[in-house]
Amino acid sequence: xxxxxxxxxxxxxxxxxxxxxxxxxxxxxxxxxxxxxxxxxxxxxxxxxxxxxxxxxxxxxxxxxxxxxxxxxxxxxxxxxxxxxxxxxxxxxxxxxxxxxxxxxxxxxxxxxxxxxxxxxxxxxxxxxxxxxxxxxxxxxxxxxxxxxxxxxxxxxxxxxxxxxxxxxxxxxxxxxxxxxxxxxxxxxxxxxxxxxxxxxxxxxxxx
Amino acid sequence: xxxxxxxxxxxxxxxxxxxxxxxxxxxxxxxxxxxxxxxxxxxxxxxxxxxxxxxxxxxxxxxxxxxxxxxxxxxxxxxxxxxxxxxxxxxxxxxxxxxxxxxxxxxxxxxxxxxxxxxxxxxxxxxxxxxxxxxxxxxxxxxxxxxxxxxxxxxxxxxxxxxxxxxxxxxxxxxxxxxxxxxxxxxxxxxxxxxxxxxxxxxxxxxxxxxxxxxxxxx
Numbered sequence: 001x002x003x004x005x006x007x008x009x010x011x012x013x014x015x016x017x018x019x020x021x022x023x024x025x026x027x028x029x030x031x032x033x034x035x036x037x038x039x040x041x042x043x044x045x046x047x048x049x050x051x052x053x054x055x056x057x058x059x060x061x062x063x064x065x066x067x068x069x070x071x072x073x074x075x076x077x078x079x080x081x082x083x084x085x086x087x088x089x090x091x092x093x094x095x096x097x098x099x100x101x102x103x104x105x106x107x108x109x110x111x112x113x114x115x116x117x118x119x120x121x122x123x124x125x126x127x128x129x130x131x132x133x134x135x136x137x138x139x140x141x142x143x144x145x146x147x148x149x150x151x152x153x154x155x156x157x158x159x160x161x162x163x164x165x166x167x168x169x170x171x172x173x174x175x176x177x178x179x180x181x182x183x184x185x186x187x188x189x190x191x192x193x194x195x196x197x198x199x200x201x202x203x204x205x206x207x208x
Numbered sequence: 209x210x211x212x213x214x215x216x217x218x219x220x221x222x223x224x225x226x227x228x229x230x231x232x233x234x235x236x237x238x239x240x241x242x243x244x245x246x247x248x249x250x251x252x253x254x255x256x257x258x259x260x261x262x263x264x265x266x267x268x269x270x271x272x273x274x275x276x277x278x279x280x281x282x283x284x285x286x287x288x289x290x291x292x293x294x295x296x297x298x299x300x301x302x303x304x305x306x307x308x309x310x311x312x313x314x315x316x317x318x319x320x321x322x323x324x325x326x327x328x329x330x331x332x333x334x335x336x337x338x339x340x341x342x343x344x345x346x347x348x349x350x351x352x353x354x355x356x357x358x359x360x361x362x363x364x365x366x367x368x369x370x371x372x373x374x375x376x377x378x379x380x381x382x383x384x385x386x387x388x389x390x391x392x393x394x395x396x397x398x399x400x401x402x403x404x405x406x407x408x409x410x411x412x413x414x415x416x417x418x419x420x421x422x423x424x425x426x427x
Contacts, residue, residue, distance in 0.1 A: 036278065043274055048266030055267055070273055074280050088251070092258030099226035099257065107332065115332045118226070120308055121233040123240045123250070147263055162260050167227040168218050183218055190221075195256050197217050197249050 023090035024083075031080035042090075043073050050098050057164035060102070068105055072098040096122070102165055146193055154189035157182050211371050213378040214246055215239060224253030231336035231359075231403035234305065234329075235379070238361045238401050241303040242377025298397055302363055306340075306401065315340060323347025323392075336403040343367060343392035343400075351389040356405025358382040365398035367391060 023045065029038040047069050054065035075097050083093050100118035107118075150158070160171045168186065172179040190197065215223070215236050222228050223236045240247050293307060294314035309329050317325035325342045340363075343349050360380045367374055369388040374380060382388070392398035 036281065039281070040274065040278070043277060046261075047269050047273065047277075049261055049264050051269055052264040052267040053261050056264060065267065066269055066273065069269065070277050073277050077277075077281050078285050088254065089258055091262045092255050095257040095261045096254055098261070103226050115330065116230060116309075118233075120305070121230050121237060121331065123237045123247075123305065147260065161221060161225045161227060162257055165226045167222045170227070186218070186221060190217075190256075193256060193259075195252050197220070197252065 021085070021089055024085045027076075027080055027083050027090045027093070028085065030077060031083055039077055042076065046076075046094055047073055050094070053098065053163065054102065056159065059106075059164050064105070064109075068098070068101055071105075072101045075101060099165070106165070150189055150192055154185045154192070157185045158189045161186070211380065213374065213380065214243065215379050215381075217249070220246065220249050221253055224250055224257060229333060229335060230331040231333045231338040234309065234331060234338060235359045235361050235401060235403050237305050238303050238363060239377060239379040241305065243379075298364070299399065302399065306363065317342060321350055324349045336405055338401070338403050341400045341402055343390060343398045345392055345397050346394040347392050347397075349390045351387060353387040354382045354384055354404075356384055358405065359403045361401045363399045363401055365396045366393045367398045367400070368393070 023042065026035075026038040026042050029035040030042065050069035050072050051065045054060050054068050055062060060068070072094070076094055079097065083090070088096075100122065103118035147155075157171055157175070157177075160166050160174070161168070166174070168182050169179060171177075172182045175182075219228070219232070219236060223233065228236070240250055291308050291310065291312065293310040293312055295302070295307070295310075296314070299315055306329075309331060315327045317327050320326050323344050324347065326339050327342075328337065328339045331338050341349070345365075358381070360374075360382070362374050362376050362378045364376060366376070367390045369390045371388065373393075390398075
């Protein structure tokens with residue numbers, strides 16, 4: 001299962017230089033020094049983005065989005081010491097915190113279930129080797145430029161999945177589209193967003 | 209027949225987006241624990257979430273939001289001590305994530321057949337039953353067919369069926385209508401995590417009597 005190019009992938013990981021990201025610096029300071037000034041700057045930058053992100057889904061209203069954005073930031077403060085910039089950027093890490101808050105909120109508010117928290121169901125963050133590669137970092141810049149340029153039908157399905165937390169099957173039901181159509185739109189969207197899910201040895205070699 | 213031993217991209221997208229129910233979510237997390245390649249994919253898909261967050265149009269918060277949050281920072285989070293379930297020797301290598309879902313007193317195995325034990329996990333599910341199965345070394349689980357989807361992740365040891373041999377970390381999806389008979393390798397017991405959608409059906413005249421034991425209980 002662990003493929004033969006593991007070694008070369010590891011090399012790329014070691015070369016990754018995430019120091020350019022000021023938000024990650026702030027997050028590290030919050031984790032290591034409990035720095036409230038650094039936290040305030042993170043809050044001013046991320047809380048409005050979180051609220052905007054959560055409101056993009058049709059299943060979460062204005063007030064809940066505000067509440068969830070605040071809940072997410074409190075959790076960011078509490079969990080900041082587990083942030084590892086070798087594994088993820090600040091934005092990606094905060095995204096996963098918000099995603100888990102949203103899962104718990106939906107389970108708590110809609111299904112009245114509060115027994116198990118999303119944090120217990122996702123991969124523990126500190127057990128596994130680094131995954132951020134230069135390839136991924138470069139991809140990220142491209143992603144920023146092209147989300148808005150997606151064809152409407154691709155934007156619609158990928159938004160339902162990421163902003164509302166719906167599965168492919170749920171989206172297919174909701175939009176009355178065959179599952180195969182949803183899958184192919186997502187596949188095309190990921191391709192345009194430069195998200196690489198197939199191992200591409202050449203790309204890895206190139207940056208070594 | 210070539211069997212995939214990884215979740216497909218559709219599942220990984222749903223996982224990174226936070227769309228999956230608890231049982232499948234835990235199954236994928238368990239696989240990621242073993243699989244470097246799928247961790248890389250998950251990382252890409254989580255980065256996409258991060259990019260969506262970064263590029264969202266910001267929405268202004270209410271005036272008191274920052275102060276409200278700052279006021280919460282010094283409150284101590286109600287701490288939940290990490291569970292340290294009592295484990296048998298052959299359960300010690302289970303992924304941390306799975307250990308965390310076990311009751312304090314450890315895995316409580318229930319008898320299904322002389323070669324097969326089950327221990328159900330409570331994850332707040334309403335559709336899938338999540339359970340650990342243990343097949344003893346060289347033991348055979350009964351032939352069974354599936355009425356719904358079943359996901360199996362090998363956590364410890366290995367087993368084989370008519371289609372192949374499966375090792376630690378392998379992620380298998382069985383669809384309604386699939387029939388197979390897993391056999392644990394002779395050199396050790398095999399522990400698998402499985403998420404089952406609908407009651408599995410034992411096949412054969414006497415085995416029908418056992419079917420009630422195999423009833424599915426999402427919890």
